[in-house]
Amino acid sequence: ASAAEVELQHARDDGATPAMVNKPLAQAELMLRKPKAVLELTEPVDGASPQLAASLLALRGEAYFALGQRDEAAKAFAEGLKTDPNSVDVLVGMGRAALTQRDLPQAKEHLAAAQKEAPKSPQVIELAGDVAFAGADFAGSEQAYQSLHELQPWNLVARLGMARAQISQSKLKDAITNLDLVLKGASKDPRANYLRALAAYLSG
Numbered sequence: 656a657s658a659a660e661v662e663l664q665h666a667r668d669d670g671a672t673p674a675m676v677n678k679p680l681a682q683a684e685l686m687l688r689k690p691k692a693v694l695e696l697t698e699p700v701d702g703a704s705p706q707l708a709a710s711l712l713a714l715r716g717e718a719y720f721a722l723g724q725r726d727e728a729a730k731a732f733a734e735g736l737k738t739d740p741n742s743v744d745v746l747v748g749m750g751r752a753a754l755t756q757r758d759l760p761q762a763k764e765h766l767a768a769a770q771k772e773a774p775k776s777p778q779v780i781e782l783a784g785d786v787a788f789a790g791a792d793f794a795g796s797e798q799a800y801q802s803l804h805e806l807q808p809w810n811l812v813a814r815l816g817m818a819r820a821q822i823s824q825s826k827l828k829d830a831i832t833n834l835d836l837v838l839k840g841a842s843k844d845p846r847a848n849y850l851r852a853l854a855a856y857l858s859g
Contacts, residue, residue, distance in 0.1 A: 677696045677697065677700055677711065678707060678710050678711060678714070680696055681693045681696040681697050681711065681714045681718075682714065684696065685714060685717060685718065685721075688721070690717075690718035690719070690721040690722050691718075691722070693714055693715065693717070693718035694715060694718050694719070696711075696714075697711040697712070697714050697715040697718070699711075705738050705739045706739050706742065708735075708738050708739070709735040709736070709738040709739035709742035709744065709745055710735075710742065710744040710745075712731045712732070712734050712735030712738060712745065713731075713732065713735050713742060713744035713745040713747070713748040714744070714748070715731040715735075716728045716729075716731035716732040716735065716745070716748050716749070716752070717748045717751065717752070719731055720751075720752045720755065725752075728752060732745055732748060732749050732752070735748075741772050743769050743772050743773045743776055743778070743779060744778075746765050746766075746768045746769035746772070747765070747769050747776075747778045747779060747782050749761075749765045750762045750765035750766050750769065750782045750786070751782065751785075753765060754785055754786065754789055757789075759786070759789050759790055762782075762786050762789065763786055763790075765782075766779070766782050766783060766786050769782065770783070775806070777803055777806055777807055777810070780799055780800075780802050780803045780806065781799075781800075781803055781812065781813075781816070783799040784796045784797075784799035784800040784803065784816045784820070785816075787799055787820075788816075788819065788820060788823070793820045793823040793824045794820070794824065796816065796819075796820040796823075797816075797817055797820035797821060797824070799816070800813050800814075800816030800817040800820060801813075801817060803816070804817065811837050811840060811841055811844070811847075814833040814834070814836060814837050815833075815834075815837060815844075815846060815847060815850065817829075817830075817833050818830040818831075818833040818834045818837070818847075818850050818854070819850060821833070822850060822853060822854055822857065825857070827854050827857055827858045830850070830854045831851065831854050831855070831858070834847055834850055834851040834854060835851070838851060
C-alpha cells in the first residue's frame, strides 16, 4: 500500500482533484493503519457523486472505528447509507465493524446486503471469508478466499485468508505452501510470520 500511497500523493501534487484521488489515497492509508490520515482525506468533497460521498463516509467510519470512536463510526456509516442506500463500501465497512465487535448475526446481515449488490466484488468476497471464519465455517472461509485468489492472484490477503482457514482444518502443508509464497513477497508481514510459525508448531 505504501507504493500506491506515494503514487497517489504525487498525482494530487500534480493537480489531480480531491474527487479523483481522495478515495484511493484514503484506502491506502487505511491499509497502512493510519486512521487519522483517513479522516483528513474523507472530509466532504465538492462535486462528489452520492456514490463517492458514501464511499468516503464508509472509509471515515472505518477510521473512527479503528480509533475506538464507535459512536462517530456509527454516525458516518448511517450517513453513508442515507447518501447511497446501495453502497457496497458502506455495507462492507459496517460488516467489518460488526465482526470486530463479535456481532456475527449483524455481520451476516450486512454481508448478505452487500452480496445482493455486488456478489463478485473482491471486498465482498473477503468479508464473506471473514464472516465464515468467525462462524467456524473454515471450509467456507477457505473457499471464499480461494475465489478471491482466483479473482486477484496478486492479492496476498487472499493467500493469508486461505492459510488461516487451512490451519484451522489441519491442512498444514497447504497452509505452509501459501504462507511461504506470501513471505517471499512480504517477508516482514507480522500476520504471515505468525501464521507460518503456528503452522510449523502444529506440524510438530
